[in-house]
Amino acid sequence: MTVAATIRIQDADFDVAQEIAALTKGRTDIGAVVSFTGICRGSEKGEPIAALTLEHYPEMAEAEIRRHADEALSRWPLQGLAVIHRFGRIAPGENIVLVVTASPHRRAAFEAAEFLMDYLKTNAPFWKREEGVHGTGWIEASDHDDAAAARWTKS
Amino acid sequence: MTVAATIRIQDADFDVAQEIAALTKGRTDIGAVVSFTGICRGSEKGEPIAALTLEHYPEMAEAEIRRHADEALSRWPLQGLAVIHRFGRIAPGENIVLVVTASPHRRAAFEAAEFLMDYLKTNAPFWKREEGVHGTGWIEASDHDDAAAARWTKS
Amino acid sequence: MRVKYFAWVRERIGKAEETLEPPAEVRTVDDLIGWLAARGETYAHAFEKPKVIRAAIDHAHVKPDAMIAGAREIAFFPPMTGG
Amino acid sequence: MRVKYFAWVRERIGKAEETLEPPAEVRTVDDLIGWLAARGETYAHAFEKPKVIRAAIDHAHVKPDAMIAGAREIAFFPPMTGG
Numbered sequence: 001m002t003v004a005a006t007i008r009i010q011d012a013d014f015d016v017a018q019e020i021a022a023l024t025k026g027r028t029d030i031g032a033v034v035s036f037t038g039i040c041r042g043s044e045k046g047e048p049i050a051a052l053t054l055e056h057y058p059e060m061a062e063a064e065i066r067r068h069a070d071e072a073l074s075r076w077p078l079q080g081l082a083v084i085h086r087f088g089r090i091a092p093g094e095n096i097v098l099v100v101t102a103s104p105h106r107r108a109a110f111e112a113a114e115f116l117m118d119y120l121k122t123n124a125p126f127w128k129r130e131e132g133v134h135g136t137g138w139i140e141a142s143d144h145d146d147a148a149a150a151r152w153t154k155s
Numbered sequence: 156m157t158v159a160a161t162i163r164i165q166d167a168d169f170d171v172a173q174e175i176a177a178l179t180k181g182r183t184d185i186g187a188v189v190s191f192t193g194i195c196r197g198s199e200k201g202e203p204i205a206a207l208t209l210e211h212y213p214e215m216a217e218a219e220i221r222r223h224a225d226e227a228l229s230r231w232p233l234q235g236l237a238v239i240h241r242f243g244r245i246a247p248g249e250n251i252v253l254v255v256t257a258s259p260h261r262r263a264a265f266e267a268a269e270f271l272m273d274y275l276k277t278n279a280p281f282w283k284r285e286e287g288v289h290g291t292g293w294i295e296a297s298d299h300d301d302a303a304a305a306r307w308t309k310s
Numbered sequence: 311m312r313v314k315y316f317a318w319v320r321e322r323i324g325k326a327e328e329t330l331e332p333p334a335e336v337r338t339v340d341d342l343i344g345w346l347a348a349r350g351e352t353y354a355h356a357f358e359k360p361k362v363i364r365a366a367i368d369h370a371h372v373k374p375d376a377m378i379a380g381a382r383e384i385a386f387f388p389p390m391t392g393g
Numbered sequence: 394m395r396v397k398y399f400a401w402v403r404e405r406i407g408k409a410e411e412t413l414e415p416p417a418e419v420r421t422v423d424d425l426i427g428w429l430a431a432r433g434e435t436y437a438h439a440f441e442k443p444k445v446i447r448a449a450i451d452h453a454h455v456k457p458d459a460m461i462a463g464a465r466e467i468a469f470f471p472p473m474t475g476g
Contacts (some may be wrong), residue, residue, distance in 0.1 A: 017172030020192070028197030028247035034268075035190045037175070038476055041259065042183030054475070055400055057468060060452040085475060092183035096476055106191065107303065110269050113189075117261055117476055123454065125468075126475025127400035138401050141472030148262065191362055209392070210317055215369040240392060245332050271393055277332060278371065281392025282317035293318050296389030310332075 005069035006082040009061050014084045014098050023080035023102045032106040034113045036099045042092035044139065049107050050131040052139075054087045054096070057125035061085070068119045072101075075115070076108040083116060085126065115152050122149040160224035161237040164216050169239045178235035178257045185234050187261040189268045191254045197247035199294065205286040207294075209242045209251070212280035216240070223274045223309050227256075230270070231263040238271060240281065270307050277304040311378070313346075315356070316387035319363065322356035332378075339365045341375040342384065356386075364389060394461070396429075398439070402446065403446035405439035415461075422448045423457040425467065439469075447472060 006022070008014075016035055024030050040052050065083050073081060080102035090096055099116045103109040120126075121142075128139040161177070163169075171190055178184050195207050220238050230303060245251055254271045258264040275281075276297075283294040288310035312384040328373070336345045347357040358362060365372050366385045378384060397410040406466040419428045423443070440446060448455050449468045461467060 015172070016175060016190070017170070020171060024194065024248075026248075028195075030194050031196045033190075034192065035171070035188075036261065036265070037188040037190075038261065039179065039185050039188065040183075041186045056475070057397070057399055057449070057452075057470070059466075059470065060449055063452050064454075078217075093179075093181075106193065106198065106269075106272055110191070110265065110272075114261075114265050117265075121476035122473060124475040125399070125449070125470065125473055127471065128474045129400070130306040138471065139474045141474050145476075210320075211392070212314070212316055212366070212369075212387070214383075215366055215385065218369050219371075250322050276393035277390060279392040280316070280366070280387065280390055282388065283391045284317070293388065294391045300393075 003073055003078055003080060005066065005073060006080075006084075007062055007065050007069060008082075008084045009056065009058065009065075010084065010086060011088040011124045013062045013086070016098060018101075019024055019082050019084065019098060019100050023082060023100055025118070027079070029104065030102045031104045032109040033100065033102045034106075034109040036097075036113050036117055036118070037095055039096040040090045040094050040096055042122075043134050044130055044132070045117065047132050047134075049092065050133075051089050051091045051112045052096070056085075056087045056125045064124055065120065068123065070115060072112045072116055076103065076112040077105070078103050078108065078112055081112070081116075083120070085120065085124065087126065118145070118148040118152060121145040158228055158233055158235060160216055160221065160228060161235075161239075162217055162220050162224060163237075163239045164211065164213065164220075165239065165241060166243040168241070168250055171253060171255075172297060174237050174239065174253060178237060178255055182234070182257065185257045186259045187264040188255065189261075189264040190259045191252075191268050191272055193252040193272070194248055195245045195247050195249050195251055199285055199287070202287050202289075204247065205288075206244050206246045207251070208244045208284045208286070209243045210282045210284065211240075214299070215280045220275065223278065227267045227271055230259065231256075231264065231267040232260070233258050233267055236271075238275070240275065240279065242281065243276050273300070273303040273307060276300040311381050314383065314385040316385065317363065318388055319356045319386050323352050337377060337379070338369070339372055339376045339378060339384070342378055343374070343386070346386075362388060373382045394464050395466045397466065397468040399468065401471055402439045402469050404434050419461060420462070420464055421457065422450070422455055422459045422461060422467070426457070426469070430467075445471060 082100040237255040
């Protein structure tokens with residue numbers, strides 16, 4: 001069975017339940033569904049923020065996410081996979097990103113979701129700008145995120 | 156901040172979106188939410204099944220799950236945690252179990268959810284009986300599940 | 311003490327629970343399994359492979375060498391298959 | 394070739410994209426960064442730390458030593474912070 005990943009880059013919000021249902025509805029072969037939702041926090045490093053604005057590279061973003069989604073499909077026995085990434089202005093408490101994985105087995109569903117999130121953080125062409133109390137600034141990339149993504153590199 | 160885990164053992168179905176909303180609504184400090192949904196599959200080891208019946212030990216089940224939930228709360232920086240486990244007759248495609256974790260950071264949310272699922276599989280007092288084409292029988296415990304749970308034992 | 315059985319242990323014994331007063335020399339969970347197994351054919355069948363049987367005292371998992379003195383409720387069951 | 398800039402690279406240069414024809418001796422991504430940095434103050438500022446700049450050719454990530462011959466679109470940007 002060939003599984004096609006659902007990939008959407010949009011300014012609108014998403015609905016986790018609806019995306020899970022889209023992968024599982026009417027099926028009786030799925031045993032495990034993992035969802036990851038990334039949410040805008042109201043502070044960064046102790047400083048309150050009013051909002052994030054996500055800039056992205058539209059022509060590249062979908063291709064880059066699809067490449068990693070296809071890698072996940074080849075590495076784990078997945079029955080469904082969805083990645084949704086928002087762009088534009090996002091207020092604290094609002095959703096930023098969603099990954100949903102479906103598999104017969106829980107370990108595959110967990111690992112594939114974590115793999116995709118680690119790669120989205122470091123390789124998907126999105127940049128976060130924060131509106132803080134002292135003006136706006138670009139959020140810096142994290143070494144932790146690079147290390148997290150490196151875990152998945154096959155040696 | 157003290158976090159209390161939501162634990163429910165019920166025959167009714169659950170709603171993933173509602174449980175996620177219960178942990179996150181009105182908050183702006185959560186950065187990552189992971190949900191795991193375990194679903195009844197229509198076959199076990201290649202044999203079709205008509206349904207599962209989950210037997211449980213009511214007086215022990217909640218205490219046992221709460222013990223592991225409290226361990227997860229002490230090991231990871233969680234802001235919210237919910238575990239729902241169903242009992243009774245469950246048809247293929249229906250939900251069996253739900254774990255939701257909320258944290259400022261994705262790694263903690265993923266790890267805590269996986270930890271709880273591994274422990275639920277091996278330590279929560281539930282037993283699955285399957286209705287197959289050739290009669291009914293108890294599902295045997297899996298060595299894989301024991302190994303998965305052993306990963307989390309502190310040495 | 312109250313003794314409870316679950317899953318196929320319950321089915322083989324034919325009851326979900328009973329109240330028993332084992333003699334004083336039955337000190338551990340393992341002793342209790344041996345004593346129960348000698349109570350009749352259904353018990354012998356349920357406990358024919360003691361190593362696969364799991365036990366809980368007062369709602370907490372215990373090992374076969376756990377002492378049963380003071381226990382209000384002891385449960386026997388196969389390895390769990392929840393989640 | 395079309396050259397695109399994102400995030401603070403875009404802000405420092407003051408434009409999101411432009412069409413450029415670098416000379417033949419500009420062969421790699423690194424060469425192109427050096428050539429761009431020499432185009433004026435805003436470019437010098439954007440590329441003052443070449444090691445932190447990431448590049449993509451025709452929508453795929455590339456390393457600084459990647460050849461640019463045949464590229465239709467080259468993009469420069471800071472390390473990504475999506476997800």
